Amino acid sequence: MAGRESESAHAASGEALTYPFRGEHQAGIVTPAQDRLHFAAFDVTTRSRAQLIALLKAWTEAADRMTRGRPAGEIGPVEGAANLPPDDTGEAIGLSPSGLTITFGFGPTLFRDAGGKDRFGLADRQPAALEPLPHFPGDNLDEMRSHGDLCVQACANDPQVAVHAIRNLARIGFGTVAVRWSQLGFGRTSTTSTSQSTPRNLFGFKDGTANVKAEETDELAEHVWVASSDDARAGWMAGGSYLVARRVNMTIEVWDRQPLGDQESFVGRTKDTGAPLSGGGELSEPDFSMPGHDGPVIPKDSHVSVVHPDHNDGVRILRRGYNFVDGTDQLGGLNAGLFFLAYLRDPRTHFIPMQLRMAKMDALMEYLKFTGSALFAVPPGAGDGEYVGQALFA
Template sequence: MTDETGTAPSRRALIGWGGAGLALGAAAAGGAAAALGGGADDTETVADSGAAVPFYGAHQAGIATAVQDRLHFAAFDVTTDDRAELIALLKEWTKAAARMTQGHAVGGGAVSDLAEAPPDDTGEALGLKASRLTLTIGFGPTLFTDKKGKDRFGIADRRPEALIDLPAFPGDNLDAARSDGDLCVQACADDPQVAVHAIRNLARIGMGKVAIRWSQLGFGKTSSTTPDAQTPRNMMGFKDGTRNIAGTDTAALEKHVWVSGKAGPAWLAGGSYLVARRIRMHIETWDRTSLKEQEDVFGRDKGEGAPQGKQHERDEPNLKAMLPTAHVRLAHPDSNGGARILRRGYSFTDGTDGLGRLDAGLFFLAYQHDVRDGFVPVQRALARTDALNEYIQHVGSALFAVPPGVRDADDWWGRALFS
């Protein structure tokens, strides 16, 4: 990151997550430009330039924004019960986020004249460009009422009806240590170090008030909000979510993604709901499965990504030509009363599970205006009969209410909720 007056040199050709062996994501790297609100400009030149995505707007960036290549997602527990302290933290986080998304260091930067004090910025992004960094915050159910039923911050009566406790789905094997959270921050960028730097600085600023509950690194975007481009592939080698909502489709965003003032609480108007699911893939079993069975499981041709019986990826699928258990058939809006969600998923690899198997899969992120007619009915249908269930398992889960965007420098994350 640069300071207010400095000029950043060219970004390093950083391929992997600093020795974590995640160079696999390079194959999925795509060009997509900055987007404000629901807009998106799908041009490689802007992505390569390290451009900044505008921070202020009616909606938070990082939802309809053209999907970046890398992710660092963190869920936080709030460790203070002081409402004033939480508000002060949200204000400080907002200021830091506004600076980092524009390629600037936090506060006085990583190097200052006061050598006896810790610097305001951790410094690992010095010299790096903004890399289309977006920071998107969400509020979990336990922020409104904690696990003991306590209203710590005087906002229990402002919890949205749609911010439900997600039901248990057949086949779930959820790890409490990788689920839930009072707050979440989704950091997306084209440079992994820029994304990690952002979460690290927010955690540092919040020390004593919040603690990271769990986090997830992601690479190789598996969804696109610029559907005129090719759909990326997941770790199973298939294209999925071809009919994702476009960041430029204002009508679809209004209908399926943004919360309206009529359908939800006033403080959430212009916001959304985020479902985060960590989905472990049984890679070794999948890799020993025949190509025909793989294609039958998804209902797609593996090479082109075309629906079975069709020639091209974006051909309208003939659902009846697929097996009743095909993933595409079961997940399609026509099979779910027209339900649609905006997906921003990423692949992950987190070493091995101790038994010689790769701990890898999909970190599923989905935005919608109401999970009760979005994610929940779709997941219920998939959990019952999807052939893909033989090869995957949901091991982490969380739901967050995502407030609207920050309007200007005097606004802050969650202001309407706490006002």
């Protein structure tokens, strides 16, 4: 990507997978989940509303360019004056756009500070659904891996393209925002389209089987997209969604010592095909009433039973998480897990009760530690000539 020559070369060879940045909804939600992630949460360091708006305008332009496979700035990494820093950092020269999507969100603290004070004249437009998530049993949160005023999710099939996007947005934001935390992810743990095969998470199980898919437009309208009637003071969120980000460490070494049969009971699906323990194939509906030796064949405390819509007032969520390995811990164990990302219509109905249920009774919990957590309001997509989140400031 980046240089004009490489751009036309890729277009000619047909390698350049691109997703439009502008549209009704932001890209990076129902877009087929790419293989790599760089996610960053930012704190806004300015008090000026005008500077915040200027940043969102600049980010929109840069994201629009980068997702087309162009440099972050108008000039380019090597085309500018020798006595000025380039307006693109250059590590994506020669790389294809790799299906890059860039998705922006607003955290609760953008609206009000810890003391409840209105920061940018936006407090009366804060959605009722956008309150910091409660503390859940089993949360062992690192504050510096949690929260944030703004978030940017960059997904691509090439890790360097995703990192390039976050790096350049951070560079553009210098003086207005500071990176609070960021997370790299490899290996998607979801499918968001029926055209995709189901990948595996670090427990070795297929993940994403029963996810809401792009093709299920009625389900998306019911469970993922915010409707204009949802919140009178947050009409600007219509067509947007809420993003829950949870960094979940998995005790890989302990898990690896569990017998296969136990692992399958904890999940409620077979490790091989991903079929529910009640039988059939991967896409068969689980039968929670089918008897086993000792209670139902799909145990009541299995993950699938705990989080299934039948036991959660019918709610579904769109999961879009990634595996992560951040080196090893002091004991030599992998510092690894699943960076859980989910898009949903309202965290109060579609996430908090499900996470509480999980914390209370999910057999997987013994192998999980929640080390980071954040909630963001993801505004609808920007139309031509608009900047992302424009309706919030209108």
